[in-house]
Amino acid sequence: MLYFDGLNCSPFEWDVPDQRPALLKLREGGVGGFISTLAWYEGAVETMDKIVKWRWMAEDNSDLVALATTSDEIREIAASGRTAIVLGSQNISFLENRLGFVELFAEMGMRVGQLTYNIQSDIGGSCYEPTDSGLSRFGRAVVAEMNRCGMVVDLSHVGDRTSRDAIDASDAPVAITHANPYSLAPHARNKPDEVLDALKANHGILGLATYRNIVGEHTTPAAWADMVAWTVDRIGIDHVAVGTDFDQTGGERALTWMRQGRWAKERQYGAGSSNNPAPAAKLDWITGPQDFPHIEQALRDHGFSDDEVALIMGENWMRFFDRTTRS
């Protein structure tokens, strides 16, 4: 069965220590592919540096991983016993206010771009913004250009109003690569029903996360599978998938960068809080990609059919990429 993870945010760049043991855990878990995170706040040149470092890493670990841009490439790489990496970014800060850079970064292999990360940008508002501006005029042009260039619009950290605007503006299906339903796990990072319903109407996809800070009470395999089942009931089996939000190698220094980049000196907590500042503990049954079979088992134990399990574990992502990306 093809396992695909809608988000693994580990910084697997060429010069990051302990990256090969982490890659081996992807193989241990039989993960056929994942969407990566290259940029959080990085500009164009910094992001290009990351693209080069991911390529060099893939070259040096070609027995374990390879870069992919389409579902055919993902399937081929997974079938060869390796893990396909779809280059993505949790912020399209690399555009540096330039519409034309969407096409250039698509040509460099970037296939997924989140419209905003944790802070407001020239594109729109984030999920943590007191007032969400909605999609800006520039943002509207960017969404159209992403559609044209086959770069997936990701709304995971995007504010609700900007998310709805982006879904309205997008001709292509959009992704929420890693988030959960707000109705079940009330957290600013999670998605209210109206966004989920709009996602369904857009033929989009939601990768449900196992990240401790945003699962609410759904911490056991059975409770997490209940959340999957609720989401399937709400938006349909074709729109539900997995996006764990694993960070295998980043650690505290990377967490600080994720949370505050260069935009704040005062400590920021991201999806945590001042009472919960540390990297979140992993759920005990899913501590890393090596535990991916436990997700499959949880879904089977819940009573999902073979076909349904296959869709949720990976096939829905493949069908989604067929509708959105190109080589």
Add this chain to the structure above:
Amino acid sequence: MLYFDGLNCSPFEWDVPDQRPALLKLREGGVGGFISTLAWYEGAVETMDKIVKWRWMAEDNSDLVALATTSDEIREIAASGRTAIVLGSQNISFLENRLGFVELFAEMGMRVGQLTYNIQSDIGGSCYEPTDSGLSRFGRAVVAEMNRCGMVVDLSHVGDRTSRDAIDASDAPVAITHANPYSLAPHARNKPDEVLDALKANHGILGLATYRNIVGEHTTPAAWADMVAWTVDRIGIDHVAVGTDFDQTGGERALTWMRQGRWAKERQYGAGSSNNPAPAAKLDWITGPQDFPHIEQALRDHGFSDDEVALIMGENWMRFFDRTTRS
């Protein structure tokens, strides 16, 4: 007959005034294609801005021009009555010291890169440097990477020692897109016999220029054709082509940027001098691309055969691209 110009350095970016009349002159002269100049001293982001602006220009003038990366595309565009633009750069300053950016810029369409412009760089020495360092260690890696990625190595403004080093280092044929033989027209920009002989051995190509400052006494059609004939005798018919060095739209402001970028405040004269500071007057028989048929006529009047004229006017460039570039 296919006409191809090894260098037209006009800044035809989308936001440059009077660009459409200049493009019409390319059509008037029946020019089927040319190598452009995007960067002189520009860094990565500035050069990407230029790539976008050339694309937007081509989109807005798609009845006259189209971008091309291979000889097949050039032939197809020329056959449609338009002019093919091969994106090139007179300085690979866009690398910003990064080996991996060769591949990224190749993916963005850059097909020709001059190793240095008028000043020394991290790659090597220019033709105006009092001491030419030769190809640096980084430069050696860049040449290998350009070979791998199908980006043509251009040596027109490169110092003689760096040029010979680069030819030695290059597995692929290299180009001197726009220069003349030093033996006939002694000027720092022109190429001594040993560089021409090395170019021949490398199966490279030389585009002979009509730029007033570097033709020496070869100012008439007959004298210019004599220079072509001398070069053919020296390095063989297969290695000789045209590279006019026309600037149709740049004017004085662009000339100042070309000559001194940001590296000098004191006035620099490029291929001119303090006695000859202004933009060079055009040769009276070849004042712009609309006069390309006059080049053909000069070659015919000299006594070159039909086949020889076709090779020099464009076919040698097509064969060269077949050996060096890819789509």
